Structures are given as C-alpha cells and as structure tokens.
Amino acid sequence: MFTDNAGFLAAGAVDALRATLLSGGANSIAPVRAFRISAAMSASQRLQARELVGRKYAARGYAFAAKAGQAAAARDGQEADLLTLTAAREGAVLGTLSVRFDGSQGLAADQIxxxxxxxxxxxxxxxxEFTQLAMxxxxxxxxxxxxxxxMAYLQAYRQRGAELLVVEVNPRHVGYYQRMLGFRVCSEERMNPRVNAPAVLMCLDFHHAQQQILRYGGQPHLGPVARxxxxFGYSPSEEAxxxxxxxASRQ
Known part of the structure; x- marks a missing residue:
C-alpha cells in the first residue's frame, strides 16, 4: 500500500533538528530532509489540505464535502478541537492528517x-480521533x-493527554492498520454516510504507540524487523x- 523512497532525518541528529525547528505553538515545524511537517494555520494552508483530501477521496470513490473551499477552510480554523497537519516539500502538500480532540461536540465517529x-x-x-488522511x-x-x-501522536498524547485514538477505516484497510500501527477493531462494519462507504471503528492505545516508538523510532533499517x-517516525531523542x-513556544 505504501512505498518508501524519501530522505529521512538520521537518528540522533538532535543538534541539526534543534537548529532548524521553527517555533510557533502548534505551527512548530519538523524538517525531515525532503519534506517538513507543520500545522495548517492559515485558511490557504487548510484549503490545500482539504483539496488534497477531496482529490484523493474522489479517486477512491468516496464522498467528501470539499467544494465549500475557503469558507470550509475558514470554519476548520475556528474549530478549536480540530488540528490539521500537513507534510510539504517546496510549498507542495504531500500529505495531510487531522486530529480532532474530544469535547462538547464529541467526535465524528459518534455519528455511526x-x-x-x-x-x-x-x-x-x-x-x-485522526481523520482526513490523504497522501x-x-x-x-x-x-x-x-x-x-x-507528529499527530505528539500533539494528541504528549501535549493534550489523550489516551485512546479512534479512527474510522474502510474494511479493506483493517489489516494494514493492525499490522503497521497496532490498532484493534472495535465494531462491526457499517455504512459511513459522510463518505458513502463502509467503515469499521478501530482504536489504538497511545501507550502501545509510545512503547513502539521507544523501541523502534528513528531506525528505518529496522522496518523489516518490526514490520x-x-x-520510520522520529527517534526518542528527536521527539524530545x-x-x-x-x-517553549507556549510560554
């Protein structure tokens, strides 16, 4: 499902990472050679992310309300419990993932x-919950x-204290989430009206993710071992x- 051919910040390159990080609260940027990850703070950045999601969802036959454009992107920015992250290279968005924190409005997964x-x-x-993933x-x-x-894990677990992650996944991708990240299935299959496709609820204990990061993080050569x-994420020293x-950016 996923291939691998990008530069990656070598484990232990803490000084280089420290020198190139940009402070700005949720907008802190983590460079990873060929790409860097940051929070989509402006309406234009959020619009780029929404357009990417819309294109990729459409290519897979999913429904997605991306046509609202700037208005939808502006609303995303006003949603206090939603954080959109983007991975970009030379201004082009390579991937996006949004984090929604549980609050008075609940989570999208509550619907079905x-x-x-x-x-x-x-x-x-x-x-x-992690949502609107597109590459x-x-x-x-x-x-x-x-x-x-x-980066989403750091924001949700290490910064905001979330303990359990939920995602809505197409049934054909369940095995991938189980093998590659350690998710477990928490429901039977149901139709998700937001994307007009079947979905199952999966969840991941962030403590499990933390243990895997401590053991394997920042060591891509162990990919075949850990499977x-x-x-392929950050090493514990880079994470620190x-x-x-x-x-520091919040002080």
Whole structure:
C-alpha cells in the first residue's frame, strides 16, 4: 500500500533538528530532509489540505464535502478541537492528517458508532480521533505517513493527554492498520454516510504507540524487523527536542 523512497532525518541528529525547528505553538515545524511537517494555520494552508483530501477521496470513490473551499477552510480554523497537519516539500502538500480532540461536540465517529464510543469512554479515558488522511505521492509515503502520524501522536498524547485514538477505516484497510500501527477493531462494519462507504471503528492505545516508538523510532533499517511504521517516525531523542520546542513556544 505504501512505498518508501524519501530522505529521512538520521537518528540522533538532535543538534541539526534543534537548529532548524521553527517555533510557533502548534505551527512548530519538523524538517525531515525532503519534506517538513507543520500545522495548517492559515485558511490557504487548510484549503490545500482539504483539496488534497477531496482529490484523493474522489479517486477512491468516496464522498467528501470539499467544494465549500475557503469558507470550509475558514470554519476548520475556528474549530478549536480540530488540528490539521500537513507534510510539504517546496510549498507542495504531500500529505495531510487531522486530529480532532474530544469535547462538547464529541467526535465524528459518534455519528455511526455511538454505542461503541460510549463504551470506550465508560472508563473515563480521554479520546481523540485522526481523520482526513490523504497522501499525494507514489514514492516515500511510508516515511511521510509515519512522521505525520508521529507528529499527530505528539500533539494528541504528549501535549493534550489523550489516551485512546479512534479512527474510522474502510474494511479493506483493517489489516494494514493492525499490522503497521497496532490498532484493534472495535465494531462491526457499517455504512459511513459522510463518505458513502463502509467503515469499521478501530482504536489504538497511545501507550502501545509510545512503547513502539521507544523501541523502534528513528531506525528505518529496522522496518523489516518490526514490520510496522514505527521505525520510520522520529527517534526518542528527536521527539524530545520536538516536545521541548512545543513547550517553549507556549510560554
């Protein structure tokens, strides 16, 4: 499903990372040689992300309300519980992933997985969801995707204290999410009216992700051993610098 052919910041390159990070709260940027990841802060950045999602969803036969354009992008910026991340190279968006934090409006998954979501919240665990994932490259997507996921994990788990991640996944992609990230299936298959396609609810304990990052992060040569995305994300030392920069930007 994903191929791998991009440059990656070598494990342990903390000084270089520290020197090139840009502070700006949620807009902190993590460079990864051929691409860098940042939060989409402006309406134009969010519009680029929405257009990418719209194109990729349409190519797969999914419905997506991207036609609202600038108005929709502006509304995304006003949604306090939504954070959109983009991976870009020379101004072109290669991939995007949004994080929605649980709040008074709930999560998108509540619409069709109400019972399951209530059960997941029953123990008092803090939930978030990753949504609107789209990639615009044929090469290198494994590393771009891994770093997008890792940055979203940092924002959700390490910064905001979410404990459990939920995603709505097309049934044909379930095996990939299980193998590559450690998700488990939390529901039976249902029709998702937002994209007019079948979906299942999957969830991931962020503690599991943390353990995998500590063991494999920033070591792409271990990809064949781990058989997951985690080696292609940031190393623990790089992650520490990112967290330090995020904390400094909020002071």
């Amino acid at each position: 997985f109400k019972t399951e979501m209530r059960q997941l919240r029953a123990g008092g665990r803090r939930l978030c 615009d490259i044929d090469e290198a997507s494994k590393r771009v995707l891994a770093c997008l996921f890792h 997951s995305l985690y080696p 610098v990112l967290l330090e920069e995020m904390a």
